[in-house]
Amino acid sequence: MAQHTKNLIGLTGIPLVMVLGNSMLIPVLPTMKAKMDLTSLQTSLLITAFSIAAGLVIPLAGYLSDRFGRKIIILLSLIVYGLGGLLAGLAALWWDKPYSIIMIGRVLQGIGAAGTAPIAMALAGDLFQGASESKALGLMETSNGLGKVLSPIFGSLLALISWYMVFLAFPVICGVVLLLFLFLTKENQQERQPMPVKQYLHAIGQVFKQHGKWLVPAFFIGSICLFTLFGVLFYLSDLLEEKYKIDGVIKGGFLAIPLLVMSIAAYLTGLIIKKKLGLMRWFVIVGMFMLSASYVLASFVKGAYVLIGILVLGSIGTGMILPCLNSMIVGAVEKAERGMITSLYSGVRFIGVAVGPPIFTWLLGISRTVMFTSIAGLSLVFGVLAIFFLKPKQAQQQVQGAGEADAQAKERKAWRQVSELLGIEPQTPEEKRREAAVRKFGFDPNELIKRILSGRKEKEKN
Numbered sequence: 001m002a003q004h005t006k007n008l009i010g011l012t013g014i015p016l017v018m019v020l021g022n023s024m025l026i027p028v029l030p031t032m033k034a035k036m037d038l039t040s041l042q043t044s045l046l047i048t049a050f051s052i053a054a055g056l057v058i059p060l061a062g063y064l065s066d067r068f069g070r071k072i073i074i075l076l077s078l079i080v081y082g083l084g085g086l087l088a089g090l091a092a093l094w095w096d097k098p099y100s101i102i103m104i105g106r107v108l109q110g111i112g113a114a115g116t117a118p119i120a121m122a123l124a125g126d127l128f129q130g131a132s133e134s135k136a137l138g139l140m141e142t143s144n145g146l147g148k149v150l151s152p153i154f155g156s157l158l159a160l161i162s163w164y165m166v167f168l169a170f171p172v173i174c175g176v177v178l179l180l181f182l183f184l185t186k187e188n189q190q191e192r193q194p195m196p197v198k199q200y201l202h203a204i205g206q207v208f209k210q211h212g213k214w215l216v217p218a219f220f221i222g223s224i225c226l227f228t229l230f231g232v233l234f235y236l237s238d239l240l241e242e243k244y245k246i247d248g249v250i251k252g253g254f255l256a257i258p259l260l261v262m263s264i265a266a267y268l269t270g271l272i273i274k275k276k277l278g279l280m281r282w283f284v285i286v287g288m289f290m291l292s293a294s295y296v297l298a299s300f301v302k303g304a305y306v307l308i309g310i311l312v313l314g315s316i317g318t319g320m321i322l323p324c325l326n327s328m329i330v331g332a333v334e335k336a337e338r339g340m341i342t343s344l345y346s347g348v349r350f351i352g353v354a355v356g357p358p359i360f361t362w363l364l365g366i367s368r369t370v371m372f373t374s375i376a377g378l379s380l381v382f383g384v385l386a387i388f389f390l391k392p393k394q395a396q397q398q399v400q401g402a403g404e405a406d407a408q409a410k411e412r413k414a415w416r417q418v419s420e421l422l423g424i425e426p427q428t429p430e431e432k433r434r435e436a437a438v439r440k441f442g443f444d445p446n447e448l449i450k451r452i453l454s455g456r457k458e459k460e461k462n
Contacts, residue, residue, distance in 0.1 A: 003186060007127050010185030011120050013177040014074065015144040018080065018117040020173065021054075021109055022047050022353060023159075023259070024166050025149035026233050026250045029165045030241040036099050040364075044234060044357030049103050053110025055350030061115040061201060062122070062343035070123040071187040077115025078178040084108030092164030093263025102167070111169065116345045117144070126188055145263035149256050152233075156252030176210055189287045206341055215329070219285060219345055221382050222325045223352030225318045227290065228375050231356035232311060235257070235364065235371070238303075244304050257308055258315040265319025273324055280324035281390055287324075288383030290317030295376035299369045328392055 024044060025032075033043040065073040090106030091098035117140075124136040158165040208215060232256055238256060240246040273280050294314030301307050329345055363371035434446075 004128075004132070006184040007186065008139060009129075010181040011136065012123055012139050012143045013180055014078075014120040014184065015117040015140050016147040017078065017174060017177050018113050018148035020146050020151050020154075020170070021081075021113050022230065023233075023315070024155035024169075026230075026237050027152045027156045027255055028159045028163055028166050029234065030238050030245075031159060035163055036097070038099065040238075040361045041358055042099065044361050045103065046106055047230065047357045048354045049077035049106040050110040050113065051350045051354030053107045053347075054113045055110075055347040055354060057114035058110050058118055058347040058350065059117060059343045062340065063197075065115070065119045065122060069187060070119050070126065071181075071185065074119050075117045075166070075178060077112045077119070078174045078181070079112070081109050081112025081172040081229060082174030082178075084110075084112055085167045086175070089164050089167030089170075092094050092167060098154070101379055105167065112174075118343055121342070123185075123187065127185075141201040142267075145266065146396070152255040152259070153249060156247075156249045160248060167285050168319065194452045200340065204344070207341060207363055211392070212388050214392055215341075217382065217385050218284075218325050218329060219348045221288065221321060221386060221390075222345060223348045224378060224382055225291070225321050225352070226349050227352035227356040227359075228295070228379065229258075229356070230353045231375070232314075234357040235360050236263045236308070236311070236332070239307075240304060240355075254304075254308060258311050261312045262319040264313040264325050265316045267319075269320050270323045270327075273327065276329070277328065277392055280328050281386070281392075282389060283324045284328075285322045285383055285386045286387060287317035287320035290314065291421055292379035292383060294374045295379065299372035299376070328390075 029043050029046065032046065033040070034037065061073060084105045084107070086103040086105075087108065089096075091101035091105065095101060121140065124140060128136045154169075155166050158169055237251070237255060240251050246254065266417065269283060273283060291314045294310055294312075294317065295314070297310045298307055301310055325345075331339060360371060363374055
């Protein structure tokens, strides 16, 4: 097996580990609440502890990977991640009141998660170039999407054995991914000249000074998408079990529906937008308005099944937004600045995941209508802000536009050739004449004359 393929196999499992950290727990949270006699706020903090820790540590993990190497940071992170799950699982197994120890385990898992997927993406950029890099990042994103869809079902299956099995599964999953990564992925030896912390912070400040007008709204929009997604999933999980008595794998399947729709929408969006910054911008704006509309409609709906159907509209919006923000941030920021900016963006997104469940719990305590209308209003406000401020620098768009024009010309040529073969698009008169001449003489006389004349002109110049 070629090293290129080995690197790819070793990397693709890492995003899966990160996404399981929260999504696998969502369907089991109501059971945990009952078994440990927790309040709704305490239950939501099981998600928050993981996400806050990850969000705060991701920028530091990125800096350390620049300084000491990506592979060693990923390996240590997977170990910490697995140990956090083991601690939480054993606490649930051995202690009568394990909540505080489980919270410590969740914080450890969050710290470990910070050094997994974001660093793996940076390592993919180190190991692959051009089309190979796009393929590697695409496979990693597929792994991430697959994890989002399967994790609620997987969590529900583990809960059939016992509610704490979701924690004990993490050491096993991390162990398998660690071994594959350790033995298959080989990091290129590089001369590392790490940036001093003061210079690192100054560089971040310069990036935001130059791009902050559109970068800050982009960061907030990405955070809001995940804030609302995990907040709604948390609410939906509790609703299905408490009110409708839907539990186990069936509940996991219901929770997977919005995530599946979001993943499909994200995949299709990635195929459509390519490198078109203007199109990305409008996808984000439309996605935010769809998100707002879905929550307005949800405030009027009572049934769980209709609610899931309406939330699918918001999932499509989220699936449109996230790939566009990723591409905008990566494409419009200089390569030397991408590592620090993408790490910060990942951190901000995790903060959104962290605050979602507790804020939804607080809003729900006021009323269900207040909960949905509040997040609808927030989405609407940032959709409007995106219209005025989400505009990456024109210079970037011009450079990109030239590349897009070239790509579009090639695409038109390819489609025209296919159309001609199928008999859909007629040839031009010039093309028909050339084809007839080639059939009759074996060559095009006009083309030959042109070449002879151009040769004479070249000789006269010499």
